[in-house]
Amino acid sequence: MIRFSLVCEKAHEFEGWFRSNDDFEKQSKRGFVDCPHCGSTRVEKALMAPAVSTSRKQEKLALAMGEQQRRAMAELKAFAERVKADADYVGDKFAEEARKIHFGETDPRGIYGEATLDEVRSLAEDGVDFLPLPVVPDDRN
Numbered sequence: 001m002i003r004f005s006l007v008c009e010k011a012h013e014f015e016g017w018f019r020s021n022d023d024f025e026k027q028s029k030r031g032f033v034d035c036p037h038c039g040s041t042r043v044e045k046a047l048m049a050p051a052v053s054t055s056r057k058q059e060k061l062a063l064a065m066g067e068q069q070r071r072a073m074a075e076l077k078a079f080a081e082r083v084k085a086d087a088d089y090v091g092d093k094f095a096e097e098a099r100k101i102h103f104g105e106t107d108p109r110g111i112y113g114e115a116t117l118d119e120v121r122s123l124a125e126d127g128v129d130f131l132p133l134p135v136v137p138d139d140r141n
Contacts, residue, residue, distance in 0.1 A: 008035035009042040077136040084133075087112045095119035102128040 001017050004024060008014075012035050018024040024045070027033050031041040087110030090097045094113030100106040112133050115123070123130055 005046040006033070006035075006043050007046040008038060008040040008044075010035070010038050010040060012037040012040075013046060073136055076134040080134050080136060083110065083112055086110055089113060095123055098123055098128050098130055099126065102126070 001019060002021065002024075004016050004018060006014050006016050014036055016024070016033060018027070024033070028041075028043060033043045034041045035043060090111045090113040092114050094111065094115045097106070097111050097113070101108050101111070120130075
């Protein structure tokens, strides 16, 4: 989509969104583009300053995104560490233990472990609530 600054014959300024320049031209010629202020269909594109991204802006954006990614990874790592500190590791018995907890066969508690894709699908079909534990790569380079 392209945003055009538009102006009607009475100098009312407004914006319009179009798929392409050709789309604007076709709609304008057919009288489909009208001024929201006065209803005039004599509308033209106004001069616009292009939105140019400078290398400095791109560099600032990349730095900000890198910092956000580092924070997100740190939060995921802290979450995984909290789960491991507060829950019982059940190894490859995760699906079995999760079902026992879900169906009230054992006392509720936090658990973590491993499950096959088939076990995960089966747990989901049974309505068992679970989340994958994030695996965060070590940030040592």
